[in-house]
């Protein structure tokens with residue numbers, strides 16, 4: 001059985017990634033939510049992982065943390081679910097952009113916090129932010145040009161790459177970031193995805209406010 005420990009759905013972008021992968025691949029799991037940045041949050045997080053952060057996946061006597069490690073572990077545990085594209089060239093590309101996402105895009109992360117309740121037009125775009133946005137658009141466009149005929153997601157069928165980029169879709173939507181036509185079609189598919197909607201609706205209903213994630 002899988003137990004996924006996550007933070008606030010409204011704010012925790014790293015938590016969304018493995019949660020979405022499990023949901024989209026129809027893998028059963030229970031979720032434990034720890035509201036972040038409250039007086040007892042760290043203590044609660046440390047009960048699940050020595051890193052003291054979410055997400056964490058507990059699977060029998062296995063504990064695994066960090067969103068990318070969890071997604072890789074899910075792919076390895078359920079090879080029949082096709083968490084990565086089957087084709088080796090597509091898989092190499094999917095891995096590259098997923099890890100590029102995981103280890104970069106600091107300007108987007110620092111300037112545009114994930115906040116499912118947020119809806120505004122953010123136009124104070126610094127050169128660093130513009131460069132991050134342009135690179136994301138290039139990635140999405142390249143993927144959609146190559147796999148547009150095979151499905152709505154970056155590699156046709158939903159994969160770890162989509163889980164990794166889902167919080168960026170939500171951020172661009174929250175802050176009115178302009179993208180090209182193909183990229184917008186991808187965003188629309190992700191925003192219409194039932195699991196993404198379930199997460200966003202639950203996030204909106206949460207009561208906690210994390211001031212540092214509010215504009």
Ligand SMILES: N[C@@H](CCC(=O)N[C@@H](CS)C(=O)NCC(=O)O)C(=O)O
Nearest residue numbers: 007012013014053054055066067068
């Ligand atoms: N690289 C980690 C980042 C995890 C992370 O930063 N998690 C944040 C929430 S989105 C957290 O647990 N913050 C709580 C804290 O720092 O006390 C991953 O990919 O999972």
